Amino acid sequence: AQSVTQPDIHITVSEGASLELRCNYSYGATPYLFWYVQSPGQGLQLLLKYFSGDTLVQGIKGFEAEFKRSQSSFNLRKPSVHWSDAAEYFCAVAPEGAQKLVFGQGTRLTINP
Amino acid sequence: GAVVSQHPSWVICKSGTSVKIECRSLDFQATTMFWYRQFPKQSLMLMATSNEGSKATYEQGVEKDKFLINHASLTLSTLTVTSAHPEDSSFYICSARRRILAGNNEQFFGPGTRLTVL
Numbered sequence: 001a002q003s004v005t006q007p008d009i010h011i012t013v014s015e016g017a018s019l020e021l022r023c024n025y026s027y028g029a030t031p032y033l034f035w036y037v038q039s040p041g042q043g044l045q046l047l048l049k050y051f052s053g054d055t056l057v058q059g060i061k062g063f064e065a066e067f068k069r070s071q072s073s074f075n076l077r078k079p080s081v082h083w084s085d086a087a088e089y090f091c092a093v094a095p096e097g098a099q100k101l102v103f104g105q106g107t108r109l110t111i112n113p
Numbered sequence: 114g115a116v117v118s119q120h121p122s123w124v125i126c127k128s129g130t131s132v133k134i135e136c137r138s139l140d141f142q143a144t145t146m147f148w149y150r151q152f153p154k155q156s157l158m159l160m161a162t163s164n165e166g167s168k169a170t171y172e173q174g175v176e177k178d179k180f181l182i183n184h185a186s187l188t189l190s191t192l193t194v195t196s197a198h199p200e201d202s203s204f205y206i207c208s209a210r211r212r213i214l215a216g217n218n219e220q221f222f223g224p225g226t227r228l229t230v231l
Contacts (some may be wrong), residue, residue, distance in 0.1 A: 032219075034219070038220070041119075041204075041225070041227070042224055042225065043119075043206055043222040043223050043224040043225045044157075044206070044208075044222040045222075046219070046222075049219060090156065090157070099145055099146075099147075099162060099210065100147070100159060100162065101159070101208075102222055103156045103157045104156065105155075105156050106155070106156050108154075
């Protein structure tokens with residue numbers, strides 16, 4: 001079955017430390033890939049997206065993500081997190097040609113001072 | 114650009130009443146709008162896809178008679194929760210897909226509406 005998996009429900013890192021959030025998908029072809037961030041009680045903000053081309057994608061707020069076809073992964077990274085990065089992060093996939101987005105379960109990020 | 118608004122941002126209603134939530138694309142035309150539901154500490158669940166001028170397509174398990182969706186213009190879609198009950202309490206989020214831009218599946222999300230049914 002087609003799915004999006006974020007293996008980590010909750011991650012805690014110290015401010016200034018590096019961050020990697022994992023995302024794996026299972027689709028036949030390469031879908032369109034997205035990372036969104038949601039602060040409590042708010043809507044979703046797009047961090048970055050991958051449609052084609054360079055597999056390392058730069059986004060807003062210092063985030064980047066790397067598409068690895070062989071691993072069906074699209075992991076989100078940030079070299080040094082800030083306290084304001086504490087939020088819920090969602091990986092989403094749009095199968096090629098489809099309108100719908102399929103979301104992962106989300107990863108809640110907590111930042112220790 | 115690509116701003117989506119929702120109104121109201123929160124609403125409290127009595128059980129049995131109907132509630133309408135508006136979703137507007139403020140600076141672009143949206144041929145397709147989507148309605149999601151999000152329970153606390155959970156992911157977004159797609160409820161329906163709404164194309165301008167046509168009937169909405171509902172996901173499996175979503176009652177179309179309970180969640181009425183209207184997409185009357187390229188900038189406005191509404192979700193009406195009819196005869197609301199406490200179990201309908203949730204965070205409802207809409208998104209809009211920009212017109213044309215072939216191959217671009219990016220959706221722009223509204224800030225969400227918190228519905229509480231007493």
